Amino acid sequence: MNETAVEKSIFRTVNLRKFYPQTQSFALRDVSFTVAKGEFVGIRGPSGSGKSTLLYLLAGLLAPSSGEIYFQEEPFELVKNKALYRRNNIGFVFQDFYLYPRFTVLENMLFPCLHQLFVPASTIKKAERLLEYLHMREKKDLRVEVLSAGERQRVCIARALLYEPQCILADEPTGNLDSSNAKNILCLLQKINEEHKTTILLVTHDDIVSHYAHRIVHIIDGNLHNG
Amino acid sequence: MNIVYFLVKDIFRKKVRILLTICGIAIGVCVCIIMLGIGESIKNSFKDVYGKRQIEIIVEEKEQLSILLSRVDAGLAQGIQKISAVQDTSATLLYLHKFKGAAVPVFGWEPNSFLFDAVELVRGKRPVVGKKEIMVGEAFMKSLQKENKQQVEIKGVSFNVVGVFKSSSPFEQFAAVMPLLDLQTTTHAEGKASFINVRLKSEYRLEAAIESTIKQIEGVFPLVTAMRADAFISEKTKFIVMGDKLSFLVSLITIIAVVLGLANTMITSSFEKRKFFAILLALGWQKTEIALLFVCESLSVAFIGGTIGIILGFKGTAYIFNMTGINAFVPALGIVFIFKIIGIILGSAIFAAVVPTWITLNSNPVEIIRSE
Numbered sequence: 274m275n276e277t278a279v280e281k282s283i284f285r286t287v288n289l290r291k292f293y294p295q296t297q298s299f300a301l302r303d304v305s306f307t308v309a310k311g312e313f314v315g316i317r318g319p320s321g322s323g324k325s326t327l328l329y330l331l332a333g334l335l336a337p338s339s340g341e342i343y344f345q346e347e348p349f350e351l352v353k354n355k356a357l358y359r360r361n362n363i364g365f366v367f368q369d370f371y372l373y374p375r376f377t378v379l380e381n382m383l384f385p386c387l388h389q390l391f392v393p394a395s396t397i398k399k400a401e402r403l404l405e406y407l408h409m410r411e412k413k414d415l416r417v418e419v420l421s422a423g424e425r426q427r428v429c430i431a432r433a434l435l436y437e438p439q440c441i442l443a444d445e446p447t448g449n450l451d452s453s454n455a456k457n458i459l460c461l462l463q464k465i466n467e468e469h470k471t472t473i474l475l476v477t478h479d480d481i482v483s484h485y486a487h488r489i490v491h492i493i494d495g496n497l498h499n500g
Numbered sequence: 501m502n503i504v505y506f507l508v509k510d511i512f513r514k515k516v517r518i519l520l521t522i523c524g525i526a527i528g529v530c531v532c533i534i535m536l537g538i539g540e541s542i543k544n545s546f547k548d549v550y551g552k553r554q555i556e557i558i559v560e561e562k563e564q565l566s567i568l569l570s571r572v573d574a575g576l577a578q579g580i581q582k583i584s585a586v587q588d589t590s591a592t593l594l595y596l597h598k599f600k601g602a603a604v605p606v607f608g609w610e611p612n613s614f615l616f617d618a619v620e621l622v623r624g625k626r627p628v629v630g631k632k633e634i635m636v637g638e639a640f641m642k643s644l645q646k647e648n649k650q651q652v653e654i655k656g657v658s659f660n661v662v663g664v665f666k667s668s669s670p671f672e673q674f675a676a677v678m679p680l681l682d683l684q685t686t687t688h689a690e691g692k693a694s695f696i697n698v699r700l701k702s703e704y705r706l707e708a709a710i711e712s713t714i715k716q717i718e719g720v721f722p723l724v725t726a727m728r729a730d731a732f733i734s735e736k737t738k739f740i741v742m743g744d745k746l747s748f749l750v751s752l753i754t755i756i757a758v759v760l761g762l763a764n765t766m767i768t769s770s771f772e773k774r775k776f777f778a779i780l781l782a783l784g785w786q787k788t789e790i791a792l793l794f795v796c797e798s799l800s801v802a803f804i805g806g807t808i809g810i811i812l813g814f815k816g817t818a819y820i821f822n823m824t825g826i827n828a829f830v831p832a833l834g835i836v837f838i839f840k841i842i843g844i845i846l847g848s849a850i851f852a853a854v855v856p857t858w859i860t861l862n863s864n865p866v867e868i869i870r871s872e
Contacts, residue, residue: 329866334782360784367869371779375513383501385783387793391502436784 282346283440283472284308284331289340291326291495300326302495303340310439311470313463315486317478323495324476328442331474332363360385364433364471368445370425372417378404379413382432396435403431407461423454430461440472441465447479459485503793507800514769521765522805525845528758529809530816532751533841537817539744540837548669550697550729552618556710557698558732559717562725567694568594572724574680574693577610579721585704585713588614591693593683597654597676600647604640605675606654608683614699619672624663629679635663639673652676657686698726755844762852766798770856778865787861794857795850802849810841 289304300323308314318324329335330342333355342349344362352358359365372381382400386392404410407427417425426446433441443462447455459475463485466473475482483489491498511518550558559580561570574591581589592615593608609615611629619637627633634652636644641664644650651658659678667673684690700713710728717726727735770777777790 325870332782334866354786356781356784356786359782363784365779365782367779371775371869373776376509380501380506384506384780385785387501387503387506388785388789397501432783 281309282307283310283344285343287341289330289342290338291330291335292338299495304497306490306497308472308474311472313466313473313486315482315489316474316476316492317482317489318492319478322492324492325444327492328444328474328476332365332442333358360436362439364436364438364441366429366433366441366443366446368448370429372425372428374418375416377414377416378409378428381417381428382435385432385435400435403434407431422450423457426450426458434465438471440474443473443475445477446475447477455479455481503796507797511797511800517765518801521761521801522808524761525758525802525805526808526812528754529806529841529845530812531754532844533810533813534816534820535747535751537813537837539747546671546733549671550733552668553615554699555697555729556700556705557714557726558729559696559698559724559726562723568596570694571689571692572696574691576721576724577696580696580698580717583713583716585700585709586698587701588699590615590697591680592695592697593680593689593692594694595683595687597652599643606683607675607677608680609677610680615697619665619667622664622666627662627678629681632657632659633662634659634676634678635665636661636676637673638664638666640676655686755848759848759852762798762802762848763855765801766794766852766856769797770794770860774860774863774868777860778868781865782869790860791857795853798849798853799846802845806845810838
């Protein structure tokens with residue numbers, strides 16, 4: 274890896290290992306890879322290969338068994354407050370959306386800000402702008418249960434973008450969508466990546482991602498293979 | 501959107517469950533107020549009668565179990581007054597008058613007694629000896645007005661109500677006062693008093709001096725017992741203290757039931773929302789913020805239930821007192837008592853939030869997100 278690539282990296286892992294004592298198995302084995310700022314990386318692999326584990330390790334939701342993670346070349350172990358790190362740098366998109374029923378689209382978007390007790394008007398305006406950007410503004414007052422799967426995933430993406438993260442970690446975002454909606458979501462993520470320079474790490478076992486991502490890495494049995 | 505809006509909307513997502521929990525809390529708080537309130541009110545009433553007047557010693561008939569049966573010579577007051585530590589004395593004759601099935605204390609006080617200092621005449625004048633006059637507490641007056649009465653009939657003799665007074669003691673609010681001589685004559689207790697109130701000079705209001713004065717009184721007047729006012733209150737309100745302990749026990753059991761009910765609701769709620777909390781953690785919430793959300797949810801439920809319970813409790817106490825004719829005690833459920841109840845409610849809410857908070861904070865968010 275050349276020095277420029279290291280300087281511009283957002284994530285770098287060195288010999289990353291994750292061992293699950295419950296199953297007595299390695300989810301990741303000596304994974305070393307770098308993600309440059311503004312890159313759209315697709316992580317492919319079969320179920321149980323360790324793709325999601327990698328995302329959760331990068332999000333600081335799991336601790337590695339060994340190896341190192343660097344965020345913007347800062348050792349990850351120096352980041353004491355992982356929650357704050359996620360709040361300021363990471364946006365999460367999940368396969369199952371995880372929207373809170375009985376609440377509206379806009380309210381669901383604003384949940385991450387509730388820790389402030391009062392959501393400022395400026396944040397509400399920002400959320401509305403984001404919904405407009407995702408062509409969801411007219412649905413902002415609808416309860417999330419009435420939305421289609423594609424629309425729900427758009428709300429998830431809007432929720433992830435609210436804090437203007439440097440990186441979006443998307444865990445099988447197209448897994449519950451039909452092919453047409455899957456394409457729309459991937460197009461949307463590509464647009465966000467191009468227009469906002471947001472780094473995207475997208476875990477999937479879908480072939481289609483290769484048309485949208487800058488590069489694809491494969492994880493098989495916890496081992497990472499480039500290209 | 502703000503946290504209150506979220507909490508209220510979230511709490512009422514499961515309407516039936518939350519309404520049942522709120523009902524449980526409200527009933528629990530209501531029971532506590534009624535149980536603790538009655539004892540507290542009566543005890544405070546007695547304390548107030550003596551405390552406000554700085555009465556240190558009460559002198560009554562020796563070996564007499566009930567103050568109602570105690571009879572001492574009213575003239576003893578002058579004799580006790582001669583003791584160097586004594587500042588003031590006042591003989592009191594107590595008679596219980598039956599009014600609408602309730603017992604109204606009627607006090608016979610000497611015309612210039614210092615006992616008058618702790619009551620405020622809000623209407624009319626003090627009763628004058630020999631004119632068949634009486635003054636009544638505000639609460640008793642209200643009851644008389646309901647019956648359209650301006651007289652109090654004691655042992656067949658009618659006394660005109662010439663004054664209405666206000667006392668800081670709810671016990672006296674539902675009482676009547678008349679000249680000692682008139683009450684003695686009417687109740688055929690000429691020259692007698694139920695007890696003598698003794699006030700000491702300020703320099704003698706110390707533990708040792710009070711004890712020494714008690715010994716002096718009992719030495720000079722062998723047919724009487726002198727007691728410290730606080731001991732007198734404890735002695736004469738033994739039944740209240742016992743009732744109080746029982747009330748406390750019942751209240752404690754009720755509160756435990758309320759806390760368990762609330763904790764159960766909170767635990768159920770936490771299991772339903774564990775995915776939501778895991779997502780919040782993934783989205784950058786800190787564990788302390790999640791814990792705070794739990795406590796706020798628990799506090800909100802307890803606040804709604806507690807408020808309803810406080811209102812029902814006070815209304816219930818008032819109703820019970822009204823029913824028994826001793827509605828004068830209700831004002832004793834003062835601000836301190838309300839704060840105590842609020843403290844119990846808030847404490848219960850925080851306690852009920854501890855278990856679900858602990859469960860959530862010790863769960864692995866990744867496992868929760870991945871679980872079906």
